[in-house]
Amino acid sequence: MKRQLGPSDAFFPVPAALIVSGIEDKVNIITVAWIGIVGSTPPTVGISLEKTRYSLEIIRKSKEFTVNIPSADCFRETDYCGLVTGRNRNKFDDIGFTPNKSSRVNTPIIEECPYNMECRVTQEIVLGDWVLILGEIVETHIDVDKVSPSNRAKIDIPKVNPLVYCAEVREYWALGKRLGRGFHAGKEILQRTKK
Amino acid sequence: MKRQLGPSDAFFPVPAALIVSGIEDKVNIITVAWIGIVGSTPPTVGISLEKTRYSLEIIRKSKEFTVNIPSADCFRETDYCGLVTGRNRNKFDDIGFTPNKSSRVNTPIIEECPYNMECRVTQEIVLGDWVLILGEIVETHIDVDKVSPSNRAKIDIPKVNPLVYCAEVREYWALGKRLGRGFHAGKEILQRTKK
Numbered sequence: 001m002k003r004q005l006g007p008s009d010a011f012f013p014v015p016a017a018l019i020v021s022g023i024e025d026k027v028n029i030i031t032v033a034w035i036g037i038v039g040s041t042p043p044t045v046g047i048s049l050e051k052t053r054y055s056l057e058i059i060r061k062s063k064e065f066t067v068n069i070p071s072a073d074c075f076r077e078t079d080y081c082g083l084v085t086g087r088n089r090n091k092f093d094d095i096g097f098t099p100n101k102s103s104r105v106n107t108p109i110i111e112e113c114p115y116n117m118e119c120r121v122t123q124e125i126v127l128g129d130w131v132l133i134l135g136e137i138v139e140t141h142i143d144v145d146k147v148s149p150s151n152r153a154k155i156d157i158p159k160v161n162p163l164v165y166c167a168e169v170r171e172y173w174a175l176g177k178r179l180g181r182g183f184h185a186g187k188e189i190l191q192r193t194k195k
Numbered sequence: 196m197k198r199q200l201g202p203s204d205a206f207f208p209v210p211a212a213l214i215v216s217g218i219e220d221k222v223n224i225i226t227v228a229w230i231g232i233v234g235s236t237p238p239t240v241g242i243s244l245e246k247t248r249y250s251l252e253i254i255r256k257s258k259e260f261t262v263n264i265p266s267a268d269c270f271r272e273t274d275y276c277g278l279v280t281g282r283n284r285n286k287f288d289d290i291g292f293t294p295n296k297s298s299r300v301n302t303p304i305i306e307e308c309p310y311n312m313e314c315r316v317t318q319e320i321v322l323g324d325w326v327l328i329l330g331e332i333v334e335t336h337i338d339v340d341k342v343s344p345s346n347r348a349k350i351d352i353p354k355v356n357p358l359v360y361c362a363e364v365r366e367y368w369a370l371g372k373r374l375g376r377g378f379h380a381g382k383e384i385l386q387r388t389k390k
Contacts, residue, residue: 001339001340002295002304002339003336003338004334004335007331007335008312010350011231013208013210013359014208014209014232035231036230037204037206037362039243039324040325041324043203045206069207075374077381078381080385081381095384115205127239128234128236132241137202140205141197147198155364163374164208166357170377171375171376172373172375172377173373175369176369177368177371178367183278185273186272186275189275189290
């Protein structure tokens with residue numbers, strides 16, 4: 001039995017990513033849940049911002065931004081960056097986070113976030129009161145202590161402990177149990193259906 | 196200390212959503228991790244599919260699709276729908292899922308998925324080997340037993356138990372602990388920084 005809730009943007013599970021824009025002493029952080037990979041050749045991320053956002057002004061000028069995945073421990077700092085505007089405040093100072101030099105863009109990454117992506121804007125698409133910004137991912141960073149010791153290239157998810165958000169429902173969650181491997185867990189069904 | 200991993204589409208946490216396309220006996224299911232809300236006015240979702248995908252052919256004809264969020268229990272079924280093509284198989288039959296009548300589109304939703312969104316295609320954007328399909332969310336459905344008894348409109352996340360995916364790392368996860376409320380958890384920092 002289903003209940004209809006009408007047209008809604010309730011969606012989960014999603015990241016609560018911290019988007020940094022701007023350079024040097026004019027940097028800002030905004031929290032976005034409307035974010036996702038939109039293509040892999042080249043790796044490209046899409047973030048949606050309301051037209052009125054200060055971060056949108058900055059990104060339109062600089063044509064770059066960074067995506068920073070906070071750990072679950074930082075859900076309060078993450079929420080704060082979505083509560084206030086950066087027009088008159090430095091949110092890095094407010095939450096005690098550190099801007100770190102990026103490799104390929106001028107906009108910094110956040111030291112305290114375990115996973116970071118440097119992005120260059122390739123396209124923007126206006127959608128009602130929102131603007132979808134597409135950015136090519138030109139570099140990624142992981143904390144050195146959050147890579148599996150057995151596999152130098154593999155991100156250790158329990159160590160990263162990424163924050164999860166359920167949008168519209170407005171809840172922050174941590175991950176619980178690892179269930180299985182992608183492109184593997186379904187192979188049992190594949191064997192069965194082949195017969 | 197950070198390690199650079201190069202340009203990468205590693206991203207997490209994301210949904211592993213089941214996209215249904217087609218009508219009547221010609222329906223297909225594909226698993227997508229490249230999905231996110233792209234605008235709220237009107238509610239609009241973006242899904243990215245490789246150009247070669249069978250589901251893309253179907254969606255381009257029908258101009259509609261449904262998004263179905265599986266519960267963590269169904270990680271094997273979800274993985275299976277990403278492992279095989281629907282060109283010569285009926286994946287509903289393979290995994291024992293039931294197509295349910297939608298309200299506003301002709302493409303069915305999946306009965307066994309606790310949360311479902313009916314979508315009408317509004318735009319497509321070609322990005323390298325991928326196509327980003329935007330769809331207006333015209334209706335949403337939730338299992339009646341997964342709404343908070345205290346709040347008729349609130350989705351009960353522990354009951355939904357949504358499946359989480361970490362892309363490129365290729366891991367399925369369940370949610371663990373609820374940490375706090377969105378647009379609320381950061382208020383403590385807001386009080387402090389106001390001083």
